[in-house]
Amino acid sequence: MAASLLPPTVTLVNKYPTTLLHPFGAKLHAAQSSRLIFRCAATGDAAADDGWASFLDELKSSLQAPDPSGTAPIDAAASVPAPDDLVTALPLDPSAAGDAANATADAANELLQGLDASGAAAAGMDASGAAASSGDVGAIPDGVLSALHLDATSPAARALGGAVARLEALTAGMSEAQRWALAGFLGVAWLYLTARPGVLSGAVDAYLLAPLQRAVDSALGRRNLKMSDFVVGERIGEGSFGVVYFGAVVPRNGPVPEERSGRARTSLQNDERYKEKVILKKIKFGTVGAKECGDYEEWFNYRVSRATPESCADFMGSFVADKTKSEFIKGGKWLVWKFEGDRTLANYLGDRGFPSNLEQLMFGRALRGLGTLERDALVVKQVMRQLVTSLKRIHDTGIVHRDIKPSNLVVTRRGQVKLIDFGAATDLRIGKNYGPDRALLDPDYCPPELYVLPEETPVPPPEPIAAILSPILWQLNQPDLFDMYSAGIVLMQMAIPTLRSQSGLKNFNAELRSAGYDLNRWRQTTRRRPDLQILDLDSGRGWDLATKLISQRGANGGGRLSAAAALRHPYFLLGGDQAAAVLSKLSLSK
Numbered sequence: 001m002a003a004s005l006l007p008p009t010v011t012l013v014n015k016y017p018t019t020l021l022h023p024f025g026a027k028l029h030a031a032q033s034s035r036l037i038f039r040c041a042a043t044g045d046a047a048a049d050d051g052w053a054s055f056l057d058e059l060k061s062s063l064q065a066p067d068p069s070g071t072a073p074i075d076a077a078a079s080v081p082a083p084d085d086l087v088t089a090l091p092l093d094p095s096a097a098g099d100a101a102n103a104t105a106d107a108a109n110e111l112l113q114g115l116d117a118s119g120a121a122a123a124g125m126d127a128s129g130a131a132a133s134s135g136d137v138g139a140i141p142d143g144v145l146s147a148l149h150l151d152a153t154s155p156a157a158r159a160l161g162g163a164v165a166r167l168e169a170l171t172a173g174m175s176e177a178q179r180w181a182l183a184g185f186l187g188v189a190w191l192y193l194t195a196r197p198g199v200l201s202g203a204v205d206a207y208l209l210a211p212l213q214r215a216v217d218s219a220l221g222r223r224n225l226k227m228s229d230f231v232v233g234e235r236i237g238e239g240s241f242g243v244v245y246f247g248a249v250v251p252r253n254g255p256v257p258e259e260r261s262g263r264a265r266t267s268l269q270n271d272e273r274y275k276e277k278v279i280l281k282k283i284k285f286g287t288v289g290a291k292e293c294g295d296y297e298e299w300f301n302y303r304v305s306r307a308t309p310e311s312c313a314d315f316m317g318s319f320v321a322d323k324t325k326s327e328f329i330k331g332g333k334w335l336v337w338k339f340e341g342d343r344t345l346a347n348y349l350g351d352r353g354f355p356s357n358l359e360q361l362m363f364g365r366a367l368r369g370l371g372t373l374e375r376d377a378l379v380v381k382q383v384m385r386q387l388v389t390s391l392k393r394i395h396d397t398g399i400v401h402r403d404i405k406p407s408n409l410v411v412t413r414r415g416q417v418k419l420i421d422f423g424a425a426t427d428l429r430i431g432k433n434y435g436p437d438r439a440l441l442d443p444d445y446c447p448p449e450l451y452v453l454p455e456e457t458p459v460p461p462p463e464p465i466a467a468i469l470s471p472i473l474w475q476l477n478q479p480d481l482f483d484m485y486s487a488g489i490v491l492m493q494m495a496i497p498t499l500r501s502q503s504g505l506k507n508f509n510a511e512l513r514s515a516g517y518d519l520n521r522w523r524q525t526t527r528r529r530p531d532l533q534i535l536d537l538d539s540g541r542g543w544d545l546a547t548k549l550i551s552q553r554g555a556n557g558g559g560r561l562s563a564a565a566a567l568r569h570p571y572f573l574l575g576g577d578q579a580a581a582v583l584s585k586l587s588l589s590k
Helices: 009-015 030-042 048-063 083-089 099-122 142-147 155-170 176-194 199-220 263-270 290-307 345-349 356-363 372-396 463-477 481-495 502-514 519-525 533-549 563-567 576-589
Strands: 230-238 242-249 277-283 315-320 333-338 409-411 417-419
Touching (some): 199 463, 230 263, 230 277, 242 263, 277 290, 290 315, 290 333, 290 372, 345 409, 372 417, 372 481, 372 563, 372 576, 502 519, 533 563
Antiparallel strands (some): 242 277, 277 333, 409 417
């Protein structure tokens, strides 16, 4: 800044003998140079010689002064005359002075121009007096920039400075108390909109991500699936509203799908003509509630695939049969998923070798160095960890599955446990597929409250209003705990062999009701002597988790863990299953 107060060095060279220049050249301090010019010019024409002598004396003393770039600061503001004083003191009329005075006057004029330019730059003004750009970061404290690891000249810092400047402009007329009140309101609004079930994220999904997905799918042809694109194989399972089949995608310019029956159905998995395998679900035609349930399942699969794709099977889309042929009924709706595995947890539970039949799939190899009981416990924990993690993810988006059970948990070929069958799910952010008087449930896995929300809960208002009110509804009722009870029953089935049969599970539920849904009391009163060794390992951490999932709900949701709280339970923090999974991957990589 100080150096800019001097006229250019070339001007001094032109106006004064080079022998009079300071050895530091352009580094001659502005305060010294302006003081010399001022005294010289102030003498006027009559005393030009005396003024020039004074100038030489001053210059000589300045030559003996230390380098102004040294550590000792010079107070330029105290020694530089004010611009108005300079104007009145300097004889700027060329005819009023001799050659020396004229040279001094020209130098003073240049000095004044330098002062004007540097003053405008310091004030953040351009040549027309306009304000500096909003990208100025002067309003941001250096401490804030250092905390954010930003340089003052970086684009991010300038953008932040611009935002701060605009905010200051908007609040310029406010008092300090009003500014604090505004900041508090914005903070509370942000917390409310981002709290579960996510008003803000839901709006982004509904108005940005969903249309974008439709556009991309349409461009890629995913929204134009046809009956002729698929061939149907063996039947895998059946539910209240649909039948599930193994299938395959007919390749372009490939074989014409033929009628498949008998062994041809079961051999589809090994048919080399069909490389891309799928899972097909036929929505039952003519069954009351089936079409509505199929539409909801399609909607939820798209929703979950955008929000948390790792929690559900890879959904491809749907199509409507255009003619009646074999399993196809004209007008019937079909849902399609990529084939990731055709066995559910229920299929594995039905095998006598569970849970060891999942050991290779979960960890990539057989675990060594552990007893059978410890290995089985690690398999159960790995499955349970994946289930609770998926539940946490969908609950964070406002979705409650409402039908968690082993037959709705597909085990992929990579050992992943994913949620399927969202026909009973509800999105409580907007009230999708929710009715206060509807209880879609399996009695063997249903919690004692029966309903995801209290029966007196009113019918949801229109979607935008329901979304705005949803954080209040969620915090008051915590509907996600409905799924957590079902997850606790799944844990008990995996850990206790006698509960893996249909009759054993029904007897357990009857005894549990008699015990007031108190698992510790059930353990003391049951006559069946269940095998609780897996749950009692590691000081009973598994049993403690089960008691905190299978329980009555207390006031404000107390008495039962949420998915997030369950993942913080010591049962999962022990992490033996994760260590085994990592070691297995390292072993396979070698």
